[in-house]
Amino acid sequence: xxxDAVMFAGGRLLVMTGGSMKTDLLAINFLNTLEKIERVIAExxxxxxxMVYRPSPLESILKGTPAR
Numbered sequence: 001x002x003x004d005a006v007m008f009a010g011g012r013l014l015v016m017t018g019g020s021m022k023t024d025l026l027a028i029n030f031l032n033t034l035e036k037i038e039r040v041i042a043e044x045x046x047x048x049x050x051m052v053y054r055p056s057p058l059e060s061i062l063k064g065t066p067a068r
Contacts, residue, residue, distance in 0.1 A: 006049055012041060013049045021054060029054050 018026045
């Protein structure tokens with residue numbers, strides 16, 4: 001039902017996933033993913049729903065942030 005509402009309204013919805021990850025780490029992961037998020041928003045016409053996953057351990061090492 002919520003999916004239909006987003007699509008009907010022509011919305012763009014980003015859903016952050018992180019399981020039991022603490023809020024501060026979710027925020028860091030969001031910032032680390034911001035370039036990709038902006039690219040998706042620019043390239044993908046509305047409506048859409050996109051999942052934003054936490055980075056893999058390798059991506060976290062390369063960015064210098066923990067992936068817990």
